Amino acid sequence: VLNRLEDTYAKLRANFQEVFKRLFGGGQADLVLTGTKDLLTAGVDIWAQLPGKKMQPLSLLSGGERALTAIAFLFALLRSKSTYLCVLDEIDAALDEANAARFLNYLEELAQDTQFIMITHRKQAMLRARSLYGLAMGASGASRLVSIRLEEAV
Amino acid sequence: VLNRLEDTYAKLRANFQEVFKRLFGGGQADLVLTGTKDLLTAGVDIWAQLPGKKMQPLSLLSGGERALTAIAFLFALLRSKSTYLCVLDEIDAALDEANAARFLNYLEELAQDTQFIMITHRKQAMLRARSLYGLAMGASGASRLVSIRLEEAV
């Protein structure tokens, strides 16, 4: 068990370092074991250094930078051990257009192994979906499907 | 003191009922005292019923509906006792375009008595600002001002 945990940690750490660089276009990040050196009880800390900047506490990162760092951790988990289905509810909300584009590019790569159902308001996200559904709250108080015109959306 | 608290509660409650209707285009809401009937120790609960729907726990409301309900409470406080300056950091993030429009319309009314500094990504919010500043992170790692073209923004 301990060997398997060590392999997983090595793989997760390498994936996180790589995904972070892809999503931020640079910089560096790491997953660091805390507390005891015993993997069965150690904690996992996230360190992030943005491109061109010094290492700082995560709390100092902006809202969008924190969201993207969390997404990098999630993507690293999916790279280490993919799940069949992943449902994402507006996780791109805090990202600006440039960060959202890098996020979607990486998501498309992961989508070869995982089915993603994504709730979004973003036009560039809608454009990359194979299936796109629009909802509305009907006047009668019930949800209903509506057809979507992409030029109007967003 | 108790009389003043009672007057404030009556005013805050009336303001909240009115602001909620304006922001949601209907429905009804209330501020309800909980615990003891003694205003000095009672709590304040928020009840919200969306247009056309039944009264439900706040937790069932959508992300955007919860944000707008919280904004209604804030606006009710400002109507009851305005503050000179109010700084809002992306509080419209979860709102769709229709809710954002109603939010901005009401904000403009409050802005006659209160100075608002609003951080936003939304074009319709930028269009209503008397002063508009754009920031960017320079290549040298420092924040700097940039000029903004409103057709490109958003």
Added chain:
Amino acid sequence: MYLERLTIQGFKSFAERLELVFEPGISAIVGPNGSGKSNIVDAIRWALGEQSLHALRGERLEDIIFSGSDHRRAHGLAEVTLTFANADGGLPVPYSEVVITRRAYRSGSSEFLLNGVPCRLRDIQELFWDTGLGREGYSFIGQGRVEEVLNLKPEERRVFLEQAA
């Protein structure tokens, strides 16, 4: 293994029957505030066996059954059906298509079906244990919750490491 079809009726805001067909890859759901997008996420979790009403943003069982509106009566039954394509055997049953149905009646009773055959909640939960779609996994990121992983204690974050093992 992927989710082919989602059918919802009577669950939360879905007074009318809603059917969505999905393919592998990326699917997107869009719409205004309160239109039911997050309710769809709740429906999928519930049908997979989620038992915590709090995780579904509710307080009582009746919160997940359509409660009525000015123009519609309340429903007595909430039903969600998930249809999975299982050609790769990702689900440990010998069917190329796996259909899960969960029902909840306002009276309090529940029904669970696996390819049309009544089963227990536990059977459905166990079916998905190794797929990463169980309760502890990283398969569902709720609205406004993507940053949560940054705020966990290091020991809590370690749980993800164990799941990825």
Added chain:
Amino acid sequence: MYLERLTIQGFKSFAERLELVFEPGISAIVGPNGSGKSNIVDAIRWALGEQSLHALRGERLEDIIFSGSDHRRAHGLAEVTLTFANADGGLPVPYSEVVITRRAYRSGSSEFLLNGVPCRLRDIQELFWDTGLGREGYSFIGQGRVEEVLNLKPEERRVFLEQAA
């Protein structure tokens, strides 16, 4: 009474001096992730006397002084100046313009100025007590925090009622 001018240098990401001029009514600040918008909010709070580094998203005093980058050296001083128009006497001092300056040195020392005259932190905090800009007020809604008021215990929400009295 309104904020006329904000001048920031050396505070967080503002290695270069930044000066913003505001008018009554609505002002908007826009820009990409990490450009410094929320840092401006932190600067205003800090200059008004905020003492909790946690409230400014920092851990240590050095977190609010420009820490340097690949192309710039770290700064030794963070300074924020707020200039208020006070024609209506909203601030209880006999000046039509009130200028507040707060400085923090990497050495750990601090300076506070009121219209150019050195003063204590407490003098600045007391100046703003009745304006609603103090710590407990509803004058600052931080990023991602607008929903917080819905999650408070009822007794905690009562505090707002008291402030509005």
